[in-house]
Amino acid sequence: xxxDDNSGVDLVAADSSHAEQExxxxxxxxxxxxxxxxxxxxxxxxxxxxxxxxxxxxRAQRTVYTLFYLSILGSVWAIxxxxxxxxxxxxxxxxxxxxxxxxIGVTLALLGIGFGAVHWGKSLMTSAESIDIRHPISSTPAxxxxxxxxxxxxxEESGFSRRTVIRNSLIGALLAFPLPAVxxxxxxxxxxxxxxxxxxxxxxxxxxRLTLDPSGTPIKASDVTIGSAFHVVPEGxxxxxxxxxxxxxxAAVLLMRLEPSQLNPAPGREDWAYDGIVAYSKICTHxxxxxxLYEQHTHHLLCPCHQSQFDVSNNCEVIFGPAKRxxxxxxxxxxxxxxxxxQSDFNEPVGPSxxxxx
Amino acid sequence: MxxxxxxxxxxxxxxxxAAASEYVNxxxxxxxxxxxxxxxxFPDHWSFLLGEVALFSFVVVLVSGTFLTFFFQASMxxxxxxxxxVPLKGVEMSVAMASTLDISFDIRGGLFVRQMHHxxxxxxxxxxxxxxxRVFFTGAFRKPRExxxxxxxxxFVLAMAEGFTGYSLPDDLLSGNGxxxxxxxxxxxxxxxxxxxFLLFGGEFPGTxxxxxxxxxxxxxxxxxxxxxxxxxxGYVFIHKHTQFAGPGRQPTNSVGPPILPIYAAKAGGFxxxxxxxxxxxxxxxxxxxxxxxxxxxPSPVSAGTQPDWYIGFAxxxxxxxxxxxxxxxxxxxxxxxxxxxxxxxxxxLVLVVGYPFIEAWVKGDKRExxxxxxxxxxxxxxxxxxAGVTFYAGLWAAASSDLLATHFSLTMEGVINAxxxxxxxxxxxxxxxxxxxxxxxxxxxxxxxxxxxxxxRIVKLPGGEFIxxxxxxxxxxxxxxxxxxxxEPLMIRPDARGxxxxxxxxxxxxxxxxxxxxxxxxxxxxxxxxxxxHHAEVDTTHG
Ligand code: HEM
Ligand code: FES
Numbered sequence: 001x002x003x004d005d006n007s008g009v010d011l012v013a014a015d016s017s018h019a020e021q022e023x024x025x026x027x028x029x030x031x032x033x034x035x036x037x038x039x040x041x042x043x044x045x046x047x048x049x050x051x052x053x054x055x056x057x058x059r060a061q062r063t064v065y066t067l068f069y070l071s072i073l074g075s076v077w078a079i080x081x082x083x084x085x086x087x088x089x090x091x092x093x094x095x096x097x098x099x100x101x102x103x104i105g106v107t108l109a110l111l112g113i114g115f116g117a118v119h120w121g122k123s124l125m126t127s128a129e130s131i132d133i134r135h136p137i138s139s140t141p142a143x144x145x146x147x148x149x150x151x152x153x154x155x156e157e158s159g160f161s162r163r164t165v166i167r168n169s170l171i172g173a174l175l176a177f178p179l180p181a182v183x184x185x186x187x188x189x190x191x192x193x194x195x196x197x198x199x200x201x202x203x204x205x206x207x208x209r210l211t212l213d214p215s216g217t218p219i220k221a222s223d224v225t226i227g228s229a230f231h232v233v234p235e236g237x238x239x240x241x242x243x244x245x246x247x248x249x250x251a252a253v254l255l256m257r258l259e260p261s262q263l264n265p266a267p268g269r270e271d272w273a274y275d276g277i278v279a280y281s282k283i284c285t286h287x288x289x290x291x292x293l294y295e296q297h298t299h300h301l302l303c304p305c306h307q308s309q310f311d312v313s314n315n316c317e318v319i320f321g322p323a324k325r326x327x328x329x330x331x332x333x334x335x336x337x338x339x340x341x342x343q344s345d346f347n348e349p350v351g352p353s354x355x356x357x358x
Numbered sequence: 359m360x361x362x363x364x365x366x367x368x369x370x371x372x373x374x375x376a377a378a379s380e381y382v383n384x385x386x387x388x389x390x391x392x393x394x395x396x397x398x399x400f401p402d403h404w405s406f407l408l409g410e411v412a413l414f415s416f417v418v419v420l421v422s423g424t425f426l427t428f429f430f431q432a433s434m435x436x437x438x439x440x441x442x443x444v445p446l447k448g449v450e451m452s453v454a455m456a457s458t459l460d461i462s463f464d465i466r467g468g469l470f471v472r473q474m475h476h477x478x479x480x481x482x483x484x485x486x487x488x489x490x491x492r493v494f495f496t497g498a499f500r501k502p503r504e505x506x507x508x509x510x511x512x513x514f515v516l517a518m519a520e521g522f523t524g525y526s527l528p529d530d531l532l533s534g535n536g537x538x539x540x541x542x543x544x545x546x547x548x549x550x551x552x553x554x555x556f557l558l559f560g561g562e563f564p565g566t567x568x569x570x571x572x573x574x575x576x577x578x579x580x581x582x583x584x585x586x587x588x589x590x591x592x593g594y595v596f597i598h599k600h601t602q603f604a605g606p607g608r609q610p611t612n613s614v615g616p617p618i619l620p621i622y623a624a625k626a627g628g629f630x631x632x633x634x635x636x637x638x639x640x641x642x643x644x645x646x647x648x649x650x651x652x653x654x655x656x657p658s659p660v661s662a663g664t665q666p667d668w669y670i671g672f673a674x675x676x677x678x679x680x681x682x683x684x685x686x687x688x689x690x691x692x693x694x695x696x697x698x699x700x701x702x703x704x705x706x707x708l709v710l711v712v713g714y715p716f717i718e719a720w721v722k723g724d725k726r727e728x729x730x731x732x733x734x735x736x737x738x739x740x741x742x743x744x745x746a747g748v749t750f751y752a753g754l755w756a757a758a759s760s761d762l763l764a765t766h767f768s769l770t771m772e773g774v775i776n777a778x779x780x781x782x783x784x785x786x787x788x789x790x791x792x793x794x795x796x797x798x799x800x801x802x803x804x805x806x807x808x809x810x811x812x813x814x815x816r817i818v819k820l821p822g823g824e825f826i827x828x829x830x831x832x833x834x835x836x837x838x839x840x841x842x843x844x845x846x847e848p849l850m851i852r853p854d855a856r857g858x859x860x861x862x863x864x865x866x867x868x869x870x871x872x873x874x875x876x877x878x879x880x881x882x883x884x885x886x887x888x889x890x891x892x893h894h895a896e897v898d899t900t901h902g
Binding site: 023024025026027028029030031032033034035036037039040041042043082085086087088089090092095098099100102103104106107108109110111113114115116117118119120121122125126127129130131132133134136137138185186188189190193195196198199213231233243245246248249250252282283284286287288289290292304305306307308309318319320321322323324325351352353354355356357358 | 397398399442443444462463464466467469470473502535538539541542543545546547548549550551552553555556557558559560561562563564565567571597598599606607608609610611612613614615616617620621622623624625627628629630631632633634635636638639641642643655656657658659660661664674677678679680681682683684685687690691692694696697721722723724725726727729760761771772775834835837838841842844845846847848849870874877879880881882883884886
């Protein structure tokens with residue numbers, strides 16, 4: 001190491017006191033000038049006002065114990081406030097008062113001790129500084145040598161380096177034994193479900209009615225006026241026994257009506273809309289927040305999480321933001337009674353991208 | 359036998375304290391610790407308090423969190439809320455959410471403890487961050503403290519993990535949305551993403567398992583790790599003894615400050631109560647995380663302008679800054695670079711943070727122990743690198759509020775994002791150069807002061823009619839504060855024993871040149887003398 005550093009000619013050994021010797025080590029590329037200043041030693045001690053003026057000392061003393069008494073007062077106050085400010089009245093205001101008055105008591109109790117102790121330390125305790133000598137963190141060469149010797153002896157007696165077959169088989173066993181523990185964590189996810197399968201389907205089926213979120217009322221096409229937008233879930237969601245939120249996290253849809261002339265359906269999707277009414281997945285294709293903000297006059301959808309924007313008049317393609325894919329479209333139609341229904345499930349997985357998606 | 363007699367008479371005269379101390383010491387040998395540590399010096403500086411703020415706020419987190427565990431129920435079973443908060447009566451929600459509402463509205467003082475827990479958590483992470491910056495900018499991570507820097511870094515990461523898991527527990531709208539984002543990010547990881555998400559949530563998002571699982575992490579595993587690491591971290595501060603700034607009488611070989619008993623104990627102990635008091639005051643006066651306004655988690659609604667806790671902001675911001683279109687299908691698989699790039703960028707950033715002490719040590723080749731804290735200006739490149747890192751982080755962090763910035767200042771979303779993209783890439787470079795220049799200018803100014811004294815503000819008229827300002831020379835103590843630092847020079851490549859120059863050498867030399875080519879050395883005695891003799895000439899003419 002020595003030859004690659006600039007130690008040598010332009011350096012002189014710094015003040016070679018005993019301690020410096022203890023801290024020896026390569027200085028690397030540090031420059032230690034020959035005629036550096038010397039440490040002037042400690043400054044003369046400056047007394048504080050409380051050391052010199054007995055009146056000030058008295059006053060400091062008074063301040064300290066007053067603060068401690070205030071702290072006791074605060075504790076008592078907090079307990080009293082707990083009783084004096086009940087909050088079982090269904091009234092948010094009462095909760096606020098309870099919170100505030102208990103809190104102020106506790107605060108006083110804590111700050112009284114805190115400021116009292118600090119003031120005591122600063123103004124009354126003898127203020128001389130201590131000086132510790134530092135010793136190098138590393139152990140002495142003798143100890144190091146001793147440690148090496150212990151290890152050598154242990155190796156010798158056990159034959160750890162000599163009996164290589166034993167050693168290697170032990171290493172192998174030690175590597176293998178945690179594996180079952182890792183495998184056990186397979187149980188974190190259900191054994192009988194395939195993620196890709198589940199992520200690829202939602203509750204929507206041919207003929208499932210579009211209903212309002214959260215009331216579950218079916219929607220008549222005639223009730224959807226131009227410019228309006230509805231938060232929609234599939235009919236039957238509320239009646240699910242299990243997995244309601246999981247289904248909703250995939251099936252949530254935003255329904256909007258534009259002038260049919262403002263829509264530019266992609267090839268093959270010409271009949272996915274009904275009279276200007278379109279339904280798109282509400283789950284952002286970035287990382288899955290609900291895309292809930294609809295700007296009526298631009299026909300843009302905005303995801304509040306990372307500001308991806310989707311153009312409803314253009315198949316909900318991304319126009320800005322980190323999302324890549326357009327929001328999946330739910331093909332819709334109208335049933336005999338005039339209610340909006342799905343033509344089928346989505347034709348692609350909704351929500352965030354995942355590895356197996358293609 | 360005379361000893362026996364003195365012994366038997368002794369106990370009668372002793373105070374209770376003495377007897378109790380002896381009882382304990384006979385069984386623990388504690389006297390060694392008190393004798394050894396009681397008068398240890400603890401160097402003083404306001405910036406050394408930041409680590410203490412972290413420690414003391416963690417105590418609040420621990421105590422308040424334990425109280426919360428007695429009331430909180432980490433279950434995602436659906437119930438109809440039937441507590442005191444009228445607007446939510448009858449609403450379906452998870453038991454976790456309902457029990458958090460009960461803590462807030464049906465248990466006296468419960469809201470206070472909950473708010474203390476949350477505010478203390480926010481302060482805890484903030485204090486760790488500032489403490490890290492202090493350690494970085496003063497070079498307190500140098501030998502022998504590199505490993506303790508790593509422990510501190512791990513604590514920072516664990517603190518963020520604690521915060522995120524805690525934020526997710528109440529199962530309100532915001533916490534569910536936070537988990538949704540995590541789910542989406544995990545799914546974007548190649549190969550293992552989909553399955554990892556499934557294992558994490560116990561099936562499809564959101565499932566009914568995640569709150570219980572996070573609870574185990576939040577109150578068992580992570581706190582155990584944090585407590586253990588804090589013990590090791592603070593233990594090493596004792597073993598290494600605290601760094602100190604250069605000052606008269608302070609040597610690399612000593613440690614100077616008030617003794618632990620009594621002054622340091624009084625000040626630090628008092629400071630602990632002050633921190634607790636401040637957290638309590640904030641909890642008494644300011645609402646945090648009003649989950650009753652957000653409602654229970656539901657995958658469908660969301661409100662604009664909601665924010666994660668501050669320390670998660672940088673990650674959220676990183677997601678926002680990715681330009682459109684960074685996702686491809688290749689080999690029949692989806693490659694989500696819009697998620698991978700932020701993850702990798704943050705990963706590299708964190709690796710650089712944890713690795714910096716080792717990089718600097720390698721460049722300098724300095725194998726000595728360092729116990730004198732640097733003034734940031736005296737290590738211009740390190741300080742500039744730190745400023746660049748802070749700017750990068752701040753840019754990501756600001757990006758997490760891009761929507762608020764846009765609406766607040768009536769800017770376009772696109773404009774704000776593009777400006778922040780530029781900030782995150784160019785900002786660090788600009789910050790680097792400005793900081794380096796400022797440091798070097800400050801160092802030059804220090805040299806100037808050492809050589810020519812302070813400007814006293816007193817103007818005198820010379821006989822020749824011109825005016826000069828009288829310079830007040832420094833006393834030797836003040837001078838020492840300005841000259842006691844070391845500078846480094848670029849490494850000169852020399853061939854090794856076999857006459858070769860390795861690639862590693864070459865790399866080290868060029869990094870070293872980058873670090874140290876603009877070197878300002880401290881004033882030496884010779885330089886001061888030279889300056890003085892020219893000065894004296896001046897002064898003579900003044901008087902003559
Ligand atoms: C570094 C440490 C910790 C951090 C940063 C932290 C942070 C948080 C946060 C942000 C919350 C959400 C609170 C809210 O509803 O506003 C929370 C909830 C909670 N934490 Fe912690 N916490 C920490 C340690 C602990 C510990 C050690 C315990 C228990 C021994 C604990 C117990 C709880 C409980 C029971 C809740 C749920 C109750 C509620 O949300 O009101 N925490 N934590
Ligand atoms: S989740 Fe919609 S932009 Fe990120």
